[in-house]
Amino acid sequence: MAVHHFQPEHYHNTIGAHEPVLKIADGDTVVTSTVDARGWDHRGESAAGRGNPMTGPFYVEGAQPGDTLAVRLESMVPSRAWGWxxxxxxxxxxxxxxxxxLPPPEIVRWSVGTEQALVALEKPTPGLAGLKLEARPFLGCFGVAPPxxxxxxxxxSGEYGGNMDYKGLVAGVTVYFPVFAEGALFFLGDGHAVQGCGEIVGTGVEISLDVRFTVRVLKGKTIGWPRGESDTHWFCIGNARPLDQALQHATTEMLSLLTKDFGLTASEASLLLGQAVEYEVANVFNPAYSVVCKVPKAVLSML
Amino acid sequence: MAVHHFQPEHYHNTIGAHEPVLKIADGDTVVTSTVDARGWDHRGESAAGRGNPMTGPFYVEGAQPGDTLAVRLESMVPSRAWGWxxxxxxxxxxxxxxxxxLPPPEIVRWSVGTEQALVALEKPTPGLAGLKLEARPFLGCFGVAPPxxxxxxxxxSGEYGGNMDYKGLVAGVTVYFPVFAEGALFFLGDGHAVQGCGEIVGTGVEISLDVRFTVRVLKGKTIGWPRGESDTHWFCIGNARPLDQALQHATTEMLSLLTKDFGLTASEASLLLGQAVEYEVANVFNPAYSVVCKVPKAVLSML
Amino acid sequence: MAVHHFQPEHYHNTIGAHEPVLKIADGDTVVTSTVDARGWDHRGESAAGRGNPMTGPFYVEGAQPGDTLAVRLESMVPSRAWGWxxxxxxxxxxxxxxxxxLPPPEIVRWSVGTEQALVALEKPTPGLAGLKLEARPFLGCFGVAPPxxxxxxxxxSGEYGGNMDYKGLVAGVTVYFPVFAEGALFFLGDGHAVQGCGEIVGTGVEISLDVRFTVRVLKGKTIGWPRGESDTHWFCIGNARPLDQALQHATTEMLSLLTKDFGLTASEASLLLGQAVEYEVANVFNPAYSVVCKVPKAVLSML
Amino acid sequence: MAVHHFQPEHYHNTIGAHEPVLKIADGDTVVTSTVDARGWDHRGESAAGRGNPMTGPFYVEGAQPGDTLAVRLESMVPSRAWGWxxxxxxxxxxxxxxxxxLPPPEIVRWSVGTEQALVALEKPTPGLAGLKLEARPFLGCFGVAPPxxxxxxxxxSGEYGGNMDYKGLVAGVTVYFPVFAEGALFFLGDGHAVQGCGEIVGTGVEISLDVRFTVRVLKGKTIGWPRGESDTHWFCIGNARPLDQALQHATTEMLSLLTKDFGLTASEASLLLGQAVEYEVANVFNPAYSVVCKVPKAVLSML
Structure with missing residues (x-):
């Protein structure tokens, strides 16, 4: 159960079977950092090429295709005082x-408070003078080497994760990825200080992060799409276009979770989902959209 | 500000310019009842043809095309002890x-408690023995005569409302409809005791309701799609297939609400929505799907 | 087998159970006229309100819900020398x-030749000086009263026909509609002198037409979507959004045609369609898109 | 203008910057072979892993990102007497x-005639006893290294080509690909003896091919999506889900072709496309669907 401190020196703009930057064991924790979507680091300097440069990949010993990699997001803390x-x-x-x-888009900067964790426009226009949002930092893009x-x-994004931009993937959540390559090869990046549903302006408040996460290998556990677990919900993420298909993937994976992991029949799972399911539109901007199918743990705990 | 008690004697399976059952004034309240999606009334007897039979239409004096009809949902109370x-x-x-x-679908009955307002399967299978959901009654289908x-x-459903099956339209919410016909011609029906997002088994817990609502005419106020206001949110509903287009309609209407009603520029509205918007999938089952675009009042109150 | 000459005096902007303008018998022929999509008649004068005003409805004696109405399009001839x-x-x-x-759209006029049947811009810009298209007149919007x-x-449009804007529905084609109302109630209008696939500028060359058609009632023959038969193909039309769903409807109807009318098994129909099917995008502009699933008669004649 | 005879010894199941198997010059011709979608070669023996194994890549000297690679398909001839x-x-x-x-799918074999070029079921069921289709061999999957x-x-598939399964890409057609990598890196495979539109059973008649093609580098010519030219048409291919987006990509590329290559204004291009465009659904089966936007050369030659 080692804790590795890893300082990235180069980044990847694809998720694939690249040379691992570090080999870690099942149960290990990594403390590392990510640059923002344009490659700007904690000093605001360009450290990597544009387009969600990734820290990693981390090779997790023992992870084989057909297994599941659990990644507990211990903490994600903005490493500079502004995002865009x-x-x-x-x-x-x-x-x-x-x-x-619509007018042509421009880049706008937001201040990100360190103590009070409030996010506000650096140069607010009159209409938004009072706007202050609570920071809820998360990784927009992370996952494992694809099949x-x-x-x-x-x-x-795809069944391997990737650029899902789901605002629910905050500290405290455990995310589960299907493993397609030996060592799983975990990548992470594209931090956001806060974001609405759908990433509908094409970004969250893009920022560099200090990240701490812990991995576990679930041997012989096979899943189809990323899943997650928060204090309040179990959820499954489907990535595809259009939204209809992303929702189909997420719902199909949830059906699998309820029948295989919770032992319900297809009809029982349907009855439960029909009256208790929740959906979130994670992103409706990227080449693949992301829809999240959620079930409250409060409901599952009644079973 | 009269209170009308109206007992329906016939129902409509289309929403259109049918003969009004009652003329009411701006500000009036109506106390009435609805049968369930199959036309079964509070005694469980067939009172109307299948397919969301509607109570109404109510003619609202003074409402003209180009106005907006506000309908405050005062209360919706199940009028029998079971749904399906x-x-x-x-x-x-x-x-x-x-x-x-998937197996072929069957109809299943749920008990709906009157005191504790819990919804549970009448004959629970082993996997769902403990499942009890809090009742949150709402109207699945309501709206005004279409253009x-x-x-x-x-x-x-469409820009006039209709079968939106949005579980957020509970008591206390005010819904706004664009008026397309003289008198607006308000219809209501298709009560649900509870439902998950998306109506993904094709129904909520279908039930007959006692309903109390109050209308207001917003003269000269023109909107494009149904809007709503709860204690916590402003929201806009888009109805279309696929989900992508329903989301476009809802977001476009919210852009209109923020720019015209809240005085923001398109860019200010975008900045706010980008980091604070929420979406709900109201239904992903009907011929037109419904997506809701929501903004927290807590955010709007900062402006 | 009467031939009726019918001169319309009013038009409908909805397709529904309106008062018939004429009752005709199974096998009868009607000679009538249609105004263009904006209601402009053969003199270019406004004769009806905008939005595809319809001639009709014609009540066909003996047609009952569950039957099929066959409409043979005998001729469609432009009744003026220009379209737009x-x-x-x-x-x-x-x-x-x-x-x-893209620039904002404007209306442009085209000349429509009567002898040579060529369609050309009235005021061609330099880039299109030589453009002359062969006229292929068809009805953009026609069908029967919906369910x-x-x-x-x-x-x-829908399963009852409507605004399908399919350029393949030219003279000589027989179109089959499911009957949903007593007398079928056949409507027609929205003539086009020529059009590309998809109606992607939102119009064909919109024009008034003289139309001659013959009806037949296929008693007890039930179909799900409009079908058609030309000299070269059998085809089925699906109307819905998005294109994916329109294609599903059209393909499902063709599967039904091949299994029920041609006696193939589902697997045989699949094998034939897999290697011989053709699709056309009839319209990708209207609220419901239209996709046509076609099979060559040359292939069917081998069976 | 060399002619290279290349016998593949290994194959790729991804399209990417793999080690070139041959370097060829601008203007050169290659004579080579492809195995079928499951890797079965001209003897019906397994020569490569499943999933559209590719012959190549061929490095074309002088091709740089931002150029266009023209590939003239000289001939594609089935190299065995059966497909599936x-x-x-x-x-x-x-x-x-x-x-x-629908029943569960099985694999069925078809005979592919060498002299008469007819394709027929090896074991025809009664309903399809007479079915004989003319062979029209084409490559289902080919293209250049992606960006x-x-x-x-x-x-x-994507803007680089790939698994488009477009039945119009027969011998005599020239296909144009945007170049994203040095040398373009051209791959080819997945031959079909014949196929309907849409590849709606998930395959054409899958077969190994002998292929002859000639490359040209169009220096400084930048395109966005694959384009093609047959004796009768210019066309552009869009690859995405859903069909609506694939059609948008194809139409946007055609707009670019007409304005940049044919010198039309956006409005002139719109007028021409509106009344003369044709669409084909190339595939509606793969992860990305493919739609083809076509304009007849007979129309373009009038300009």
């Missing part, structure tokens, strides 16, 4: 006619 | 290959 | 970012 | 309820 976003809705989230009327020796751009 | 659902996921919410493996003298099946 | 189109791609048929760069006593805007 | 298909429609091409009623050093499964 775009300032115009993405054209695909409004009606086509409305999209034509079939692919190396896939960190712009998108 | 299907017991299998709809084939369109899981992966096509997984759909083929262009259409009469549209209560299976679907 | 928009001149910019609809924003939903290009990438969202490309849509923002459940609905009255649905002629902007959209 | 699945025998049941894919569940995603029919309505979800209809999908559940950003990705290596992407040959199951899918």
């Amino acid at each position: 976003t775009f300032n115009v809705l993405a054209p695909n989230v409004v009606d086509p006619n409305a999209a034509a009327a 079939k020796d692919q190396a896939i751009s960190t712009a998108t | 659902t299907f017991n299998v996921l709809a084939p369109n919410v899981v992966d096509p290959n997984a759909a083929a493996a 262009k003298d259409q009469a549209i099946s209560t299976a679907t | 189109t928009f001149n910019v791609l609809a924003p939903n048929v290009v990438d969202p970012n490309a849509a923002a760069a 459940k006593d609905q009255a649905i805007s002629t902007a959209t | 298909t699945f025998n049941v429609l894919a569940p995603n091409v029919v309505d979800p309820n209809a999908a559940a009623a 950003k050093d990705q290596a992407i499964s040959t199951a899918t």
Whole structure:
């Protein structure tokens, strides 16, 4: 149960079977850092190429294809006092006619408080003068090497994780990934200080992070899509376009979770989901959209 | 500000410019009842044809095309002690290959407590023996006469409302509809004792309701899609297939709400939505899906 | 087998159970006329309200719900020497970012030759000086009263037909509609002198038409979606959004046609379709898109 | 203008920056062979792993990112006398309820004539006893290394080409690919003896091919998506899910072709496309669907 302190020196813009930066054991903890979506580090200096540069990959000993890698997100702390976003809705989230009327997007900076953890525009316009949002830092893009020796751009996502931009993946959550390559090869990056559902301006408040996480290998446990567990929910993430298909993947994985892990029949799982399921639109911006299918633990604990 | 007690004697399976059952004034309250999605009333007897039979329409004096009708949902109380659902996921919410493996759906009855307001299976299977859900009654299908003298099946929905099946439309919420016909012509029905997001087994816990609501006419106020206001959120509902388009409609309407009603610029509205928006999948089962775009009042109150 | 000459005096902007303008018998022929999508008649004068005003409905004696109405399109001839189109791609048929760069659309007039049947811009710009297209007149919007006593805007389409804008529905084709109302109640309008696939500028060359058609009632023959038969193909039309669902409807109906009408097993129909099916995108502009699933008669004649 | 005879010894199941098997010059011709989608060669023996194993990559001297690679398909000839298909429609091409009623798919063999070039079932069932289809061999999967050093499964496709399964890419057609990597790195495989639109049983008649092609580098010519030119049409291919987005990509690329290569304004291109465009659904089965936007050369030659 070692704790590794790892300082990245290079980054990857694809998730694939790249040379591991560190080999760690089942149960180990890693303390490391990530640069932001454009490669800007904790000093605001360019440390990597644009497009969600990843820290890693971390090779987890014992992880084999067909296993599951559990990653407990111990902490994600902004490592600088500002982040940035775009300032115009993405054209695909409004009606086509409305999209034509939107102004061209620009980059805007937000201050990110360290003590009070509030996020506010550095130069607020009159309409948003009082806007202060609670920071809820999370990793926008992380996951394991994809199947079939692919190396896939960190712009998108799939069953291996990737650029899901799900705001629910905050500290305290455990995320489960299907393992497709020996050692799993875990990558992480693209920190956000806060974000709404859907990443509908194309960014969260993009920021560099200090991250601490712990891995576990679930030998012989096979899953189809990323799953997660928070204090309050079990959830499954589907990544695809359109939203309808992402929702299908997430719901199918939840059906599998309820029948295989909780022992329900398909009909029991359906009855429970029909009256208790929750969905979140994690991102509706990236090449693959992400939908999260959630069930409250309060409901599951009644079973 | 009269209070009308209205006992329906016939029902409509389309929403359109049907003969009003009652003329009411701006500010009036109506106390009435609805049968369930199959037309079964508070005694469990068939009182209307299948397919979301509607109580109404109520003609609201003074409402003209181009106005907005505000409907405050004062109370919705189950009028019998049981509801029903299907017991299998709809084939369109899981992966096509997984759909083929699902059993054929059957109707299952749930008891709906009157005092403790708990919803539980009448004949629970072993896996769901302990399942008890808090009742949160709402109207699955309601709205006003659609544009262009259409009469549209209560299976679907549009900018006039209709079969949105949004579980957030509970007592205490005010819903705003664009008015397309003289008198607005308000319909209501399809009560649910409780439901998860998306109505993914094709039903909530379908039940007859006693309903009390109050109308207001917002003269000269023109909106594009149903909007709503709860204690905690402003929200807009988009109804269309696929989910992507429903989300576009809802987000476009929210952009309109923030710019016209809250005075933000398009860029300010984008900045706020980008980091604070929430989405709900109201239904992913009906011919038109429904997506809700929400903004917390706690955020809006900072502006 | 009477031939009726019918001169319309009013038009409908919804398809529904309106008062018949004429009762005709099984086997009868009707000679009538249609105004264009904006209600402009053969003199170019406004004869009806905007939005695909319909001639009809024609009540076909003996047609009952569950039957099929066959409509043979004997001839469709432009009744004036010009038509009109928009001149910019609809924003939903290009990438969202490309849509923002398109100019605002305007109406442009085309000359429609009567002898040589060529369609050309009235005021060609330099780049299109030589453009002359062969006229292929067809009805953009036609069909029968929809199910459940609905009255649905002629902007959209469904299993009853409607605004399908399919350029393959030219003279010589027989179209089959499911009957949902007594007398079927057949409507027609929205003539186009020519059109590409998809109606991607939002119009064909919109024009008034003289139309001759013959009806037949197929008693006890039940179909799910409009079907058609040309000299070369059998085809089925699915109307829905998105294209994926329209294609599903069309393919499902073709599977039904091949198994029920041609006696193939599901696997035989699949083998045939897999290697011989053709698809056309009829419209990708209206509220419901239309996709056509076609099988060559040359292939079917081998069976 | 050398002619290279290349006999593959290994194959790739991803398209990416793999070690070139041959360096060729601008203008050179290659004569080579491909195995089928499951890796079965001209003798029907397993020569490569499942999932569209690719011959190549061929490094084309002088090709740089930002250029275009033109590949003229000189000939594609089946190298064995049989192919195979699945025998049941894919569940995603029919309505979800209809999908559940389909039998499980099996592999079926077809004979592929060498002299008369007819394709027929080896063991025809009674319903398909007479079915004989003309062979129209094409490559289902081919293209160049994708952007950003990705290596992407040959199951899918993108702006670099890949598994497009477009039946129009027959001998005589020239295909244009955007170049993303030095040397372009051209791959080819997944031959089909014949196929309907959409690849709706999940396969064409899968077969090994002898292929002859010629490359040209268009220096400084930058395109966004694969384009092609046959005797009769110019066309552009969009690859994405859902069909709506694939169609948007294809139409946007065609707009670019007409404005940049043919010198039309956006409005002129719109007018032409609106009344003359054709679409084909190349595949509606793979992870990315493919839609083809076509314009007849007969129309373009009038300009």
